[in-house]
Amino acid sequence: MGYMVSRDDGWRLPDWLWERIVLLLPTRPFHPLGTHRSRVPDRDAMDAILLVLRTGMQWNALNATGICSSSSAHRRFQEWEQAGVFHEIWRQGLLEYDKVVGIDWSWLAADGAMTKAPLGGPKTGPNPTDRAKKGRSDRSSAKARGSRSDSTTRAPTVTTTSS
Numbered sequence: 365m366g367y368m369v370s371r372d373d374g375w376r377l378p379d380w381l382w383e384r385i386v387l388l389l390p391t392r393p394f395h396p397l398g399t400h401r402s403r404v405p406d407r408d409a410m411d412a413i414l415l416v417l418r419t420g421m422q423w424n425a426l427n428a429t430g431i432c433s434s435s436s437a438h439r440r441f442q443e444w445e446q447a448g449v450f451h452e453i454w455r456q457g458l459l460e461y462d463k464v465v466g467i468d469w470s471w472l473a474a475d476g477a478m479t480k481a482p483l484g485g486p487k488t489g490p491n492p493t494d495r496a497k498k499g500r501s502d503r504s505s506a507k508a509r510g511s512r513s514d515s516t517t518r519a520p521t522v523t524t525t526s527s
Contacts, residue, residue, distance in 0.1 A: 375411070375414070375415055375418065376411050377407070377410060377411060377414065382407055382410070384456070385410065385449075385453060386406065386407075388449050388452050388453065388456075389406055389444065389447075389449060390443070390444070390447040390449070393443075404432045404433070404436040404437075404440070406440075408431055408432045409432055409436060409437055409440040409441075410440075411431055412426050412429070412431040412432045412434075412436075412437035413437055413440065413441045413444075415429065415431065416437070423437065423438045
């Protein structure tokens with residue numbers, strides 16, 4: 365299988381960075397029956413993992429690139445993630461950046477999500493997408509426009525009040 369991703373495409377780890385990462389990798393697991401097939405080289409596996417993480421491509425799409433198989437890359441990703449390799453790469457990268465550029469540790473922000481609070485209730489305040497609307501609009505109300513079945517709606521309508 366030929367490479368669809370060329371060797372000098374700019375996506376691969378530079379040698380100086382690989383020399384630092386290889387020190388963080390765990391020792392290869394012992395196979396009780398020996399080796400049936402030779403293990404994919406660690407650098408190829410890391411290149412494949414980083415290609416998936418950088419581009420957002422699916423793991424199975426790696427098979428077409430020729431770097432290594434998707435199953436090998438994903439297996440190695442899980443192995444290294446459980447060993448804490450990526451956490452340590454991140455930690456060492458932060459420390460290096462702090463040494464070279466500097467990080468203002470006095471101002472930090474936590475990651476969050478913009479979703480409705482599951483148990484928020486009235487304490488959370490009005491939803492910003494409501495734009496201060498009061499209840500249902502006449503357009504969506506079957507009572508205002510008359511329903512097709514000529515029956516009136518018995519469902520109660522909730523009217524929000526601003527406090």
